[in-house]
Amino acid sequence: MTRSEIGTYTCGIAKDGVTANASVMVSVIEGNSPMGAVTFDANRPITNGKMVLVLHDSALIDCHSQRNDVTFTWQFNGSSTLPQNVKVMGVALHIEFMEGTKEGIYTCIVSKNGLATSASVTVSVKExxxxxxxxxxxxxxxxxxxxxxxxxxxxxxxxxxxxxxxxxxxxxxxxxxxxxxxxxxxxxxxxxxxxxxxxxxxxxxxxxxxxxxxxxxx
The missing domain is CATH 2.60.40.10 (Immunoglobulins)
Known part of the structure; x- marks a missing residue:
């Protein structure tokens, strides 16, 4: 993957005169990105990139960028599909009701003009x-x-x-x-x-x- 492959990829299908399509934007995440650092604020402690919640607790994680006019997206274990009762509220991620199915890596991706950078927090349930x-x-x-x-x-x-x-x-x-x-x-x-x-x-x-x-x- 290089910068030359940055862009929107669209898959289209057609049958009997009916068409449908879906698109995905592919970006480059760089270790020393000109996008700057991504940081978190949360209502629960984050230590060394990890947050441990009591079962059935809730959490709110705010994502911050050093750049203005950027796009924020959240992923769970590398997928854009978040667990049930986990919602994106603006730039923040809201875990409404913590349980085992919500344990994993939550990543905030900040992108602009085809460039992106990210930060992740691992969320788990306290044993x-x-x-x-x-x-x-x-x-x-x-x-x-x-x-x-x-x-x-x-x-x-x-x-x-x-x-x-x-x-x-x-x-x-x-x-x-x-x-x-x-x-x-x-x-x-x-x-x-x-x-x-x-x-x-x-x-x-x-x-x-x-x-x-x-x-x-x-």
């Missing part, structure tokens, strides 16, 4: 040991033959794996009949039967950093 914060039942005191949901509230990254268990008043551990997992963090009973479902429900959460568990008596 956290699996932790069960609460186990709840809805309703709190279920009546016979009424539906019941037992929910495990947890934190941690990578996303913890959940294992449910039940211990009856006789000390036997098993998953009672009539229970189902609507989601990994929720056990559902269509009809609560005191003789089958009264006991201790335990949620155990595990990820690569550790294990935690908590129980509720129903």
């Amino acid at each position: 956290e040991k699996a932790r069960v914060t609460q186990v709840t039942a809805s309703p709190t005191h279920p009546g016979a033959n009424h539906p019941l949901d037992v929910v495990c509230h947890l934190k941690g990254y990578p996303q913890p794996i959940i294992i449910w268990s039940f211990r009856d008043p006789m000390g036997q551990t098993y998953m009672p009949p009539g229970s189902s997992n609507l989601t990994p963090d929720r056990v559902h009973l269509d009809r609560f039967q005191p003789s089958l479902h009264s006991g201790t429900w335990t949620c155990m959460a595990r990820n690569s950093l550790g294990v935690d568990q908590m129980s509720i008596n129903i």
Whole structure:
């Protein structure tokens, strides 16, 4: 790639008298570009080109150029397609809701008259040991033959794996009949039967950093 190849490349297709086309602008990114340096301002710390966010946090990264009248574009891992809930707001990149699918390299490209320069920041999720914060039942005191949901509230990254268990008043551990997992963090009973479902429900959460568990008596 040299400066002589700078320009707009267009692909056109035609069939039965109908045509369509799409274009892409190709620029040169130079290490010592006359475009000057690209810098970032952000509402979260950036250290050595890296930003670490808490799971479900948000971030705003402003891109700045030493030149005026330039065009700003953002890429994610080399692609112009950004993850869901990551938006460009003027010259800034807004990560609305941080999760694993948004981990990667975000690059701000500044271009003008076929020349370009760029800077990148690597964004990742802070690792956290699996932790069960609460186990709840809805309703709190279920009546016979009424539906019941037992929910495990947890934190941690990578996303913890959940294992449910039940211990009856006789000390036997098993998953009672009539229970189902609507989601990994929720056990559902269509009809609560005191003789089958009264006991201790335990949620155990595990990820690569550790294990935690908590129980509720129903």
